[in-house]
Amino acid sequence: xxxxxxxxxxxxxxxxxxxxxASQAELRVRIPSTDSMRMLLNQGAHITATxxxxxxxxxxxxxxxxxxxxxxxxxxALASADKAWLxxxxxxxxxxxxxxxxxxxxxxxxxxxxxRAHQLTQPEREHAAENLGLAMAIVGRRLAAARAFLQPxxxxxxxxxxxxxxxxxxERLVGRLKGRYVPIDYFDIKDMDAALRTADAATLSAMTPSxxxxxxxxxxxx
Numbered sequence: 133x134x135x136x137x138x139x140x141x142x143x144x145x146x147x148x149x150x151x152x153x154a155s156q157a158e159l160r161v162r163i164p165s166t167d168s169m170r171m172l173l174n175q176g177a178h179i180t181a182t183x184x185x186x187x188x189x190x191x192x193x194x195x196x197x198x199x200x201x202x203x204x205x206x207x208x209a210l211a212s213a214d215k216a217w218l219x220x221x222x223x224x225x226x227x228x229x230x231x232x233x234x235x236x237x238x239x240x241x242x243x244x245x246x247x248r249a250h251q252l253t254q255p256e257r258e259h260a261a262e263n264l265g266l267a268m269a270i271v272g273r274r275l276a277a278a279r280a281f282l283q284p285x286x287x288x289x290x291x292x293x294x295x296x297x298x299x300x301x302x303e304r305l306v307g308r309l310k311g312r313y314v315p316i317d318y319f320d321i322k323d324m325d326a327a328l329r330t331a332d333a334a335t336l337s338a339m340t341p342s343x344x345x346x347x348x349x350x351x352x353x354x
Contacts, residue, residue, distance in 0.1 A: 163224075
């Protein structure tokens, strides 16, 4: 289907709302998937980059473009948090099929929006910006929810990583030699958690100058 349909509900809009519900359900469990948590970082960076592209297109009414710096900083912070992720970290829980499907649909919708940004009419761009702004707000909420799990799960010995990725202890040295996964301590992910906190804050900061104005312009059109 095309990005924007005659009834006005776009593929992007439906993908964002489906992903919103799926990502919420993904974190409403006793032990969430760490793979799902990391996917949120990748999705956040993709959403931010797509919004940057949409907002960079010249406004047909001659309005000034938004300052791209906060969005750029948010995208970089999300990418840094992904880089800081402890490789091999697992809660031994797989992402749900619903979340995987919703994430795939969101990815495709974001790619189509990004590649067609210069072909969209002004109302279509404003509508896309509104939905991307919503998606960024969701990312901020989900990152905060994901971070709330990290220390309790680590303290409860419910998170694991390859022993070779962790600083040594006698148990870990044996596990390293045998290629085992071992329980982690919060100390092992405190830098990762700090990077997640920075990414969350940067995402929320980017919303004020860019997303709120985009949403205000949408409201003025309808």
